[in-house]
Every structure is written in structure tokens, then in C-alpha cells.
Amino acid sequence: DTEVTQTPKHLVMGMTNKKSLKCEQHMGHRAMYWYKQKAKKPPELMFVYSYEKLSINESVPSRFSPECPNSSLLNLHLHALQPEDSALYLCASSQPQVALYEQYFGPGTRLTVT
């Protein structure tokens, strides 16, 4: 099984809402990633978890809050988002040496903030 699943596929939320994105993998990977991708742009790294600990936070606003409950699950909690946060949010996983091990990407959650 080389699949990374993400739910929901689409999400529309208002600026006062609280919602969560979920990512799951069962490949035994110990590194998991959140990326944000705007239309016609490359993915931008947001967070990296390595062995369930946050290892990289790319200066992401606090309205995005990641959580890694266990080695298979990664959540992204959203609160008080802005319309400019509308984007495709991609989750990925790998073994913790990205240079040596392939990152497997999920299909993404397309988020619209109204």
C-alpha cells in the first residue's frame, strides 16, 4: 500500500469557522509533511513532522495548527482563516531522509475560504 489519503477532498469554510484536514498513511513512514499549493504555483512547505515531533515550521501563521497524533495520522487544524488561504493543501509522507527516500503525496484537500 503506497497510498496517502486525505479528507475531505473539498472544504468550504467561513472566516470564523474551525475545521480540520486529515491525512493518513500506512506505509510505516516516520516523516509527514503539509504543503500549501496555490493555483499554477509549486507546493510550499508548511510543516514537517519527524518521528511524530514537529521538526520544521516554515513561519506559518498560527491560524494553522498541525497535529501528529501517531505515526500514521497528520491533522491540520484551521481557525480564523483568510480568503488568501484558499489553496490546495497537500500531505506527504516518507522515511525521514527526504534525499534518500521518496515523498508520497496525497491527492490534496481543496480549501475555499469565504
Next chain:
Amino acid sequence: AQSVTQLGSHVSVSEGALVLLRCNYSSSVPPYLFWYVQYPNQGLQLLLKYTTGATLVKGINGFEAEFKKSETSFHLTKPSAHMSDAAEYFCAVSRRRGANNLFFGTGTRLTVIP
């Protein structure tokens, strides 16, 4: 600091023609290099990567790339384009040590004309 430059945001080729997508990197030390493909409404998939050893790397779907240190390039080629190759292609780089993350180029959209 590392960066990746992809020349040509949009490349069109005829079906059966050679595909050439250009990638140049900037790094103080030779990095690890990757090509990813993204089909519409999907996540990214690794096509190939260069870490060490042979500078001509073969990937999936008939693609290959050559690492040229003297030219700081890692161009992606395929001898004969297929309609199914139409997608967005991203070149990416990672450091050999340290942070567990990728830096993506701005992407090249490949259109295949029947």
C-alpha cells in the same frame, strides 16, 4: 542557499516528439535533485531522482534526466511524447544533510498536441 529554476512555464510538443524540460539549480554543494509530475487535481508523483553515482537517471513512464555539474543542470527528457504525459512537472532540490525538505521550482506545464 538553494534554488531551482525551471526555464519555460509552458512547453508544447507534438505527440511522438522529443520532450525536453529544463531545470537549473543553484547550490553551494551538489544537492540531491528530483523531478515530480502532477496531473490535474492530483498530488505529486516522483518521476526520478539523482543522489549519487550515475549521472544519467532513468525514471518511470520513459523519462530520464542527466545531472551535469558543470552546467548546474538536471534537464528532463523523453524521446517520444504521449498524450498521457500532459501534466505539470516540478524540479526540486534538497540538501544532502540537515533539514528534511524539498525546494520546488516554479513548474512547467507540458501540453501534448495530437
